[in-house]
Amino acid sequence: MESRNQTAVSEFLLLGLTDDPELQPLTFSLFLSMYLVTISGNLMIILAVSSDSHLHTPMYLFLVTLSFNDICLSTTSVPHMLVNIQTQDQSISYSGCLTQVSLVLVFGNFESCLLLIMAYDRYVAICHPLRYTVIMNLHLCVLLSLASLSISIMYGLLHGLLLLRLSFTDLKIPHFFCELAQIIRLTCSDTLIDNIVIYVAACIFGAFPVFGIMLSYIYIVSSILRMPSAEGKYKGFSTCGSHLSVVTLFYGTGLGVYISSLIANSSKKAAVASVMYSVVPQMMNPFIYSLRNRDMKEALRRLLYRRTSLL
Template identity: 70%
Template sequence: MYLVAVIGNLLIILAVSSDSHLHTPMYFFLSNLSFNDICLITCTVPKMLVNIGAQDQSISYTGCLSQVCSVLAFGSLESCLLAVMAYDRYVAICHPLRYTVIMNPQFCVLLVLLSLFISTLHALLHTLMALHLSFCTDLEIPHFFCELAQVIKLACSDSLLNSILVYLVGGLVGGIPLSGIIISYIHIVFSVLRMSSRGKYKAFSSCGSHLCVVSLFYGTGFGVYISSVVTDSPRKVAVASVMYSVATQMLNPFIYTLRNRNMKKALRRLNYMLHSFLSCIVVLHSGFQNKSK
């Protein structure tokens, strides 16, 4: 799953960067989302694989807090980027004549930087608060990575403020982008209803992939929250966490490529370029071997 997620998202980044037809705001945000997915899944899975291979399931205090901070940062950035992409679709469908003016390159970069700033602040807040907690020795985290909620539960000191911040700030960071997505799609639906049949199909096809990814990310995220509240089983919580931290990142490339003609064409061109490049390397290698003989 890790290899599929990394390779799939890398192919999207390479396809967007190598095809001039895809140098638009929509695909700029998509390539940023793909890069974020690679970072998010890399925060957790490689460490888990190392632990399995070494038969040693330990993690240092610094390593655990670093993992907490990284997962929070990239998870929050995922939420913000999905909201930015929803706004991009709203402008493209509801204000098509002003799209290039509103979604200019400077504004697109500013939106990504603002999302990065908010997600970094969110991650640093919780990590710095976790530094004030004291822990007993030989703790066992019932999870495959250091998730903030599980770490707080293991604290020996008072963690009430940390728990309140998790739900309050986490609700804001997750809820505000989700509200923006819902509002954007309400406007999109009203605009689409006034279009012709051909326009409706084109609009829904451009939004379908994004809606699938939003449903997958937020659906699994709420699944983790509900499972942690309803059940006391750490195993069930860990299984639910796999969905938003691993499965979503693996499925995103398939969702965007299978439903998008432009991405399919770009990937075919990329495949041809890579095949030609590898062929040249093979020819050069065989030529060097013949000269050495």
């Protein structure tokens, strides 16, 4: 079969989640609502933390970073999908597709790193409370965040450059955004290097953070169970409840999508399942932190009170 050189590729076609025209308005309304909830919810978290001096701590600094990252991650895929549905145009430019792949990798892997950093922050707060302010100083918080972001950016750029060397015979992507695995399946080129990089990255951004989070919580639970009072134990577990819920949602949906992709008999079903990790966690994170965290609820209440009093 004669292959098409990558220089001749001008655009890909995103087939979306459904071919049924009658379902397109419903899909548009659903994703628009989810996107607006994601943006407004995460912006509320950012504004609440920024406006409340009591929340200017490492824990909430990482939460603001996570919220900003969730906004960026959702914005890389959902708006283009909404435009495609509204205009009934499934195309995405070649450069736009590669950019989308890179950005999804950057923000997705950065989120994984942030969850690991937040687990370490909770470990220090509970297991070494007297040294917390010394260990988790502003310099270390900024350094950890920038290091994680830099590694994620380098990985995203690396895959973007690797995709440039591939040739494609099929330009139809059975997805609502340019996902790396779907792009690689379309190529007729040798993907050995790409697959090696993917597996190495899975260990760096998947297995290592999960192992680090589990190890942190082993020490955390052990430290909490040694507390003499029931009130201290309750406070310790409630402090970690929000983070554990976000971790479970993020990695649980990712694992569920991976399993579904193995057993699904069509790429369309795998694309529908991928909504669970690419859209839902970013929408739910603000609710988890605001509903399970008393300080966040108070900060949001004060923020809303100030806004309504100005009207």
